[in-house]
Amino acid sequence: MIPPFLSISRRTRSTPFSRRVTEAGVKAYTVYNHMLLPTVFNSLEDDYFHLRESAQIWDVACERQVEVRGPDAARLLQLLTPRDLSNMQIGQCYYTPMVDETGGMINDPVTLKLADDRYWISIADSDLLLWVKGLSAGTRMDVAVTEPDVSPLAVQGPKAEDVVAAVFGERARSIKFFRFEPMLLDGQEYIVARSGYSKQGGFEIYLQDSAYGESLWDTIVEAGKPYGIRAGGPNLIERVEGGLLSYGNDMTRLNTPHECGLGKFCQTVDAIGCIGRDALIRVIMEGPQRMIRGLKIDAQGLPFTVEPWSVTVGDAHAGQVTSSAWSPRLETTVAIAMIENEYWEPGTAVVVNTPSGPREAEVVTLPL
Amino acid sequence: MIPPFLSISRRTRSTPFSRRVTEAGVKAYTVYNHMLLPTVFNSLEDDYFHLRESAQIWDVACERQVEVRGPDAARLLQLLTPRDLSNMQIGQCYYTPMVDETGGMINDPVTLKLADDRYWISIADSDLLLWVKGLSAGTRMDVAVTEPDVSPLAVQGPKAEDVVAAVFGERARSIKFFRFEPMLLDGQEYIVARSGYSKQGGFEIYLQDSAYGESLWDTIVEAGKPYGIRAGGPNLIERVEGGLLSYGNDMTRLNTPHECGLGKFCQTVDAIGCIGRDALIRVIMEGPQRMIRGLKIDAQGLPFTVEPWSVTVGDAHAGQVTSSAWSPRLETTVAIAMIENEYWEPGTAVVVNTPSGPREAEVVTLPL
Numbered sequence: 125m126i127p128p129f130l131s132i133s134r135r136t137r138s139t140p141f142s143r144r145v146t147e148a149g150v151k152a153y154t155v156y157n158h159m160l161l162p163t164v165f166n167s168l169e170d171d172y173f174h175l176r177e178s179a180q181i182w183d184v185a186c187e188r189q190v191e192v193r194g195p196d197a198a199r200l201l202q203l204l205t206p207r208d209l210s211n212m213q214i215g216q217c218y219y220t221p222m223v224d225e226t227g228g229m230i231n232d233p234v235t236l237k238l239a240d241d242r243y244w245i246s247i248a249d250s251d252l253l254l255w256v257k258g259l260s261a262g263t264r265m266d267v268a269v270t271e272p273d274v275s276p277l278a279v280q281g282p283k284a285e286d287v288v289a290a291v292f293g294e295r296a297r298s299i300k301f302f303r304f305e306p307m308l309l310d311g312q313e314y315i316v317a318r319s320g321y322s323k324q325g326g327f328e329i330y331l332q333d334s335a336y337g338e339s340l341w342d343t344i345v346e347a348g349k350p351y352g353i354r355a356g357g358p359n360l361i362e363r364v365e366g367g368l369l370s371y372g373n374d375m376t377r378l379n380t381p382h383e384c385g386l387g388k389f390c391q392t393v394d395a396i397g398c399i400g401r402d403a404l405i406r407v408i409m410e411g412p413q414r415m416i417r418g419l420k421i422d423a424q425g426l427p428f429t430v431e432p433w434s435v436t437v438g439d440a441h442a443g444q445v446t447s448s449a450w451s452p453r454l455e456t457t458v459a460i461a462m463i464e465n466e467y468w469e470p471g472t473a474v475v476v477n478t479p480s481g482p483r484e485a486e487v488v489t490l491p492l
Numbered sequence: 493m494i495p496p497f498l499s500i501s502r503r504t505r506s507t508p509f510s511r512r513v514t515e516a517g518v519k520a521y522t523v524y525n526h527m528l529l530p531t532v533f534n535s536l537e538d539d540y541f542h543l544r545e546s547a548q549i550w551d552v553a554c555e556r557q558v559e560v561r562g563p564d565a566a567r568l569l570q571l572l573t574p575r576d577l578s579n580m581q582i583g584q585c586y587y588t589p590m591v592d593e594t595g596g597m598i599n600d601p602v603t604l605k606l607a608d609d610r611y612w613i614s615i616a617d618s619d620l621l622l623w624v625k626g627l628s629a630g631t632r633m634d635v636a637v638t639e640p641d642v643s644p645l646a647v648q649g650p651k652a653e654d655v656v657a658a659v660f661g662e663r664a665r666s667i668k669f670f671r672f673e674p675m676l677l678d679g680q681e682y683i684v685a686r687s688g689y690s691k692q693g694g695f696e697i698y699l700q701d702s703a704y705g706e707s708l709w710d711t712i713v714e715a716g717k718p719y720g721i722r723a724g725g726p727n728l729i730e731r732v733e734g735g736l737l738s739y740g741n742d743m744t745r746l747n748t749p750h751e752c753g754l755g756k757f758c759q760t761v762d763a764i765g766c767i768g769r770d771a772l773i774r775v776i777m778e779g780p781q782r783m784i785r786g787l788k789i790d791a792q793g794l795p796f797t798v799e800p801w802s803v804t805v806g807d808a809h810a811g812q813v814t815s816s817a818w819s820p821r822l823e824t825t826v827a828i829a830m831i832e833n834e835y836w837e838p839g840t841a842v843v844v845n846t847p848s849g850p851r852e853a854e855v856v857t858l859p860l
């Protein structure tokens with residue numbers, strides 16, 4: 125069977141970097157926030173090894189920004205997340221689970237505080253813009269909520285710091301994890317954050333004018349040549365090994381942040397007046413019934429996890445696998461799974477019911 | 493250049509019909525509401541001619557439903573759209589433009605009134621669920637807003653009525669355009685509506701339990717054999733000829749319903765307390781500055797319209813093309829464009845600046 129092609133239209137938005145991505149030989153995309161996200165250049169495995177050894181440039185413009193600006197910005201932000209934002213400083217990035225009124229995850233964005241009255245919410249794959257606009261309209265808050273012309277470009281991998289320092293100057297090396305600084309390049313301001321969707325380290329550079337996308341790309345590629353830079357993208361193998369969750373894959377509106385292992389980002393108490401607070405207080409009282417875990421599956425050549433694979437122990441339901449990949453480094457299939465509380469201890473033996481048949485697996489702690 | 497493949501994961505949701513779609517030989521998908529939407533089976537042109545002559549079965553499960561249920565349902569619905577819903581009857585489908593506070597389109601769904609306190613909003617490609625949930629949470633309306641397990645399956649084409657009558661009984665023939673009836677099949681209730689995203693006539697059948705998806709598909713395909721039924725999907729050529737707009741392609745949050753030619757669906761007056769009312773009253777006072785029009789472009793073999801193509805007259809900006817396709821029937825390239833008011837009269841000669849160079853074109857009225 126030939127894997128299906130993607131029909132591209134204006135609706136599956138191109139990015140300020142799309143032309144360069146095509147020239148770099150992209151083989152496959154996914155669609156993320158109605159926008160093209162490159163997934164494969166050479167091959168998943170080749171891209172994986174390169175990411176762990178060198179530096180890659182990623183078009184992650186699909187991490188769209190929801191800008192919240194105005195006198196009520198901080199108040200609205202705190203309404204959006206059970207994470208306590210009261211000590212958040214300008215220049216910080218916060219991983220901020222966002223939930224609906226029942227405590228179900230609707231996005232797991234990174235929030236950047238640009239000013240006391242200005243935030244960017246750098247979103248995962250759901251139209252959080254509509255949620256924030258709906259809430260602010262309904263509560264008549266004094267804020268403007270927009271999707272600005274901002275497109276992140278990531279540089280990831282062990283050589284990423286060298287590349288970014290070569291582009292933006294040595295000062296970039298001093299940016300701490302989940303901090304950002306505005307930096308200038310050819311007269312344009314970029315927000316340079318030490319962050320990104322890999323465990324190999326790196327930066328996300330927020331382009332603020334699409335017209336400069338290709339020149340930013342070219343400058344980074346030129347500066348990265350001595351470091352072996354190549355085009356890449358979030359890599360399935362690397363992210364599963366690293367336990368990096370993907371909204372829509374590993375969690376949905378049905379899951380609470382606590383189930384997703386994000387309880388440490390929730391300071392849900394009466395004092396934090398966020399949407400979903402009451403439901404989350406109930407979750408904390410009762411404890412989560414299931415939790416994200418890693419699995420090592422004793423199998424090779426499994427198909428992609430297009431729909432969840434059930435996990436069983438004997439006749440009992442023990443959970444479901446939501447993402448998986450063959451790890452050529454660990455020589456096992458690694459997976460992210462939601463595991464019921466009776467079975468979530470690392471070392472527990474379970475069976476994964478894959479499309480290729482049942483396979484033995486072991487609960488593990490990620491990252492591997 | 494090989495067109496790119498689509499990376500499929502749980503996040504690009506499969507549908508209750510996906511297995512049958514794969515078996516039917518789907519060649520390409522797009523992603524729509526985080527879900528797979530088949531776009532090509534044989535070829536765009538072959539699928540086009542077949543749709544105009546026979547009957548096709550379409551997996552349009554990606555038309556997700558936002559269910560609004562509860563004492564405040566009607567009040568919330570009227571808040572969502574400038575269309576006057578006061579005379580809407582149970583059993584009716586209404587095309588309902590929905591706008592944000594600035595009057596910008598955020599979706600153009602079809603709303604079904606199931607009961608006085610229960611509606612389905614059958615959505616185009618944006619997470620309207622989050623908008624409706626945000627608004628209802630912010631205004632503390634007494635409603636439940638959910639995405640139920642409902643998946644539309646369309647039967648489209650001149651033989652569609654024969655097929656649907658063979659499945660659901662002759663009574664289906666009496667369903668009027670944009671009306672629906674609950675109908676039984678093997679003990680399951682389906683909402684059968686005369687509607688669909690083509691100009692060839694047909695029905696949308698709302699499956700209410702994913703478990704019955706494949707049996708519904710099989711029953712329709714079996715009943716449709718005498719009529720030459722085949723798997724298909726919304727067809728680019730047919731919809732551009734027919735002037736069927738696509739949210740995200742032909743209109744975005746930047747456009748008002750009036751620009752999109754949807755003014756006839758807006759009864760925006762002081763009495764209708766919808767979101768965006770004040771901005772739309774201003775639009776009505778000033779008149780739209782641009783409007784959706786058709787174009788015939790004197791060219792063959794143009795690429796897909798991945799990004800808008802500018803339209804010019806002399807040195808002046810005259811608009812942009814947002815969708816286009818070669819029509820093998822009309823032997824011209826047909827297009828949907830947003831045209832500025834100086835140039836929108838049918839017959840106006842314009843130039844379309846395509847990736848293959850400038851091409852002469854003529855403003856026309858759709859459908860063609």
